[in-house]
Amino acid sequence: xxxxDLLTDLSLGILSEAIISFYNVMFEDTERLYDYHNRGFxxxxxxxxxxxxxxxxxLLKKSxxxxxxxxxxxxxxxxxxxxxxxxxxxxxEIKKLPxxxxxxxxxxxxxxxxxxxxxxANLLKLNEIVVVHVEGKRHYQKKTKINRGNVQSLMxxxxxxxEQITFFPLDIKxxxxxxxxxxxxxxxxxxxxxxxxxxxxxxxxLAKNIELLEA
Numbered sequence: 124x125x126x127x128d129l130l131t132d133l134s135l136g137i138l139s140e141a142i143i144s145f146y147n148v149m150f151e152d153t154e155r156l157y158d159y160h161n162r163g164f165x166x167x168x169x170x171x172x173x174x175x176x177x178x179x180x181x182l183l184k185k186s187x188x189x190x191x192x193x194x195x196x197x198x199x200x201x202x203x204x205x206x207x208x209x210x211x212x213x214x215x216e217i218k219k220l221p222x223x224x225x226x227x228x229x230x231x232x233x234x235x236x237x238x239x240x241x242x243x244a245n246l247l248k249l250n251e252i253v254v255v256h257v258e259g260k261r262h263y264q265k266k267t268k269i270n271r272g273n274v275q276s277l278m279x280x281x282x283x284x285x286e287q288i289t290f291f292p293l294d295i296k297x298x299x300x301x302x303x304x305x306x307x308x309x310x311x312x313x314x315x316x317x318x319x320x321x322x323x324x325x326x327x328x329l330a331k332n333i334e335l336l337e338a
Contacts, residue, residue: 124192124242125204131180131190134206139181142174145303151310153186159289160187163250164314165277168293169333170256171263172300174307179254179293180207182309191252192243211239240276244283257329258336264297266335269326278322287316290325292332 142148168179176193183189190207197210204210212232243253255277259270281288292312298305312332317324323338330338 124209124246126190126192126207127205128190131206132184135177135180135184135190138177139184142177142181147304147306148178148181149306149308150182150186151308153182153311155291155311155314156183156186160189161250162289163247164252164289164291165247166191166252166254166291166293167257167329168254168295169267169335170258170261171295171297171335172261174300175256175261175295176254178295178307178309182293182311183252186311189252191254192246193254194239194243194256209239209243211236236276240280241283244280247280247284247288262335263300264335266337269329269336269338271322271326274322274326274329277325278317278319282319287318289314289316290328292329294333294335296334 166179166183168175176195179191179193183191192207192209194211195203195208197212199208199210201210212235247253255273257269257273257277258267259273277288277290291314294308294310294312296306296308296310298307313328315325315328317328326338330336
């Protein structure tokens with residue numbers, strides 16, 4: 124991983140001032156994170172906007188003075204890897220390729236995905252924080268079905284860790300993303316641990332704790 128902690132702190136500090144100046148950012152149930160100030164866990168937010176990752180970073184910094192590692196699509200600028208981005212190829216990106224290129228790219232993407240989740244498992248073993256948007260793409264203020272393939276990847280990652288991971292749902296509610304001083308609420312959900320075959324348990328828990336996600 125390429126993340127540079129000092130650069131991440133500096134970038135987040137500058138950008139968080141801009142966000143907090145424009146929006147009224149509020150936090151709820153952050154005390155649920157306090158016991159994890161030095162422990163690894165996975166944060167699972169609903170993805171609605173390009174602001175999400177910055178807001179998640181602000182939450183982690185303000186509540187427990189921590190930084191996260193964020194799965195991102197590999198078409199985003201590679202410089203984001205230095206502030207916690209972890210690139211991964213998404214299936215929908217492969218579908219955009221010419222047909223003759225897809226098979227080779229699918230094999231490469233599967234191998235890369237295995238490597239990425241192996242690296243994330245190692246980070247969790249080191250008590251780092253991993254952030255994953257399980258529905259796979261942005262849907263602003265729209266009810267979205269949870270991508271079970273992505274949840275299964277979390278279960279496979281847990282097997283690599285070798286013990287149960289703590290998962291925290293995060294509900295981000297935007298009042299009006301285009302309006303000055305509109306409200307943004309970040310609500311930390313009830314943490315959960317599930318068995319390695321707990322895909323349905325985790326999926327249902329996310330749907331229960333995040334208003335715009337459905338199982």
